[in-house]
Amino acid sequence: MSEEFDAWIGIDWSGASGTYKGIALAECTGDAGPRLIAPEGARWTRSGVAEYLTRRLASGERLLIGLDFAFSFPWIEGEGYLAGRAPEITDVFSLWERIEQASGDAPDHFAGPVVTHEAFAPSYWQRGTQPAGWRNDKRLTETACAEATATRPETVFKLIGAKQVGKAALAGIRTLRAIRLAAPAHVAVWPFETLAGRSALVEIYPTLFRRQALGSLTKIKDRATLDRALAVLGSSASRDVPAQFSDHDGDALISAAGLRSLDRMGNAFTLAGGAAAQARYEGWIIGVPS
DSSP, X not given: OOOOOSEEEEEEOOOOOSSOOXXXXXXXXXXXXXXXXXXXXXXXXXHHHHHHHHHHHHTTOOEEEEESSOSXXXXXXXXXXXXXXXXXXXXXXXXXXXXXXXXXTOGGGOOGXXXXXXXXXXXXXXXXXXXXXXXXXXXXXXXXXXXXHSOOOOOTTBOSSTTOOHHHHHHHHHHHHHHHHHOTTTEEXXXXXXXXXXXXXXXXXXXXXXHHHXXXXXXXXXXXXXXXXXXXXXXXXXXXXXXXXXXXXXXXXXXXXXXXXXXXXXXXXOOOHHHHHHHHHHOOBTTSOO
């Protein structure tokens, strides 16, 4: 059964510092194709996204908002988070608070200081060859996603190479925390909280939607390819989208349509057995089979 959202929003993310690009927002409403949401300034920033979503949530709209980063860390049975170094952190929201504290006064929800903080640093591979004792711990959803897509989602603890996702996750978590604190009556963070008629913040993996729609990992950077993918997802053609655009825009657009398609299938928020138990600590990528 669909959750009857008013809009489905896909967000491609960035954890970079300074003046960065790479954040893109798109939305679907009703049965219409997706459209890009233009930034209110020269570019989207993390704090700008938080402010924009908080306003939308307060307006009374019911939104399904997907963001492309990990919402939590691996949870190991008998150890907890961070390889057992933080036994006092027993749920995801206390983990978020520790990340916020370790970020200090970093602006724009940047979280770079976290990876050098004494509580977090031992978990990270930050440079050079693999450190002795470093563990390639992954969340259950990342393992399940790899099986479903034939891709290799990286651990949040690997900060070298082209596919590193750790700093994006940390900055994203700070942003999620800000949105949740600003609009607690209007939004739930799935799967850690029940929706109970509220809007939802969910973790997405745009590659999942691209693979579903195109049968490949091809990045979407033109309207013709996008509209071909949208048709597979049961969506109308895109709205007011240029003939060529960035792969960040493409991931946001296909994710908005993918979220609507998942929601209308009626089981997007259902997790089975062991996956449901693990997801209470680690989160889950929406649409990945459990």
